[in-house]
Amino acid sequence: MEINVNNESKIVEIWLTNAEKVDAALRERLKPLYREYRAKKYLVAVFESGEGDLFEGTRDLLLHNREALTKRELAEEKQAEQKMA
Numbered sequence: 500m501e502i503n504v505n506n507e508s509k510i511v512e513i514w515l516t517n518a519e520k521v522d523a524a525l526r527e528r529l530k531p532l533y534r535e536y537r538a539k540k541y542l543v544a545v546f547e548s549g550e551g552d553l554f555e556g557t558r559d560l561l562l563h564n565r566e567a568l569t570k571r572e573l574a575e576e577k578q579a580e581q582k583m584a
Contacts, residue, residue, distance in 0.1 A: 520547040
């Protein structure tokens with residue numbers, strides 16, 4: 500487990516491994532930490548290790564975002580052309 504506290508942005512990041520994310524006792528021990536930082540108006544974010552391949556997931560996300568951006572740009576160009584006609 501890794502805990503990072505950013506006082507400037509008021510964010511607490513808690514990083515859990517695959518083993519830690521299923522450990523019910525560990526989750527219970529973290530609850531006072533959640534309450535402590537929420538009382539200070541911090542955002543508490545818990546990141547759990549995933550099961551998928553990080554490279555493939557990142558690649559797929561980037562490809563999807565590129566396709567979505569291209570579609571949006573084409574739609575905007577088409578709309579601009581229609582306004583000119």
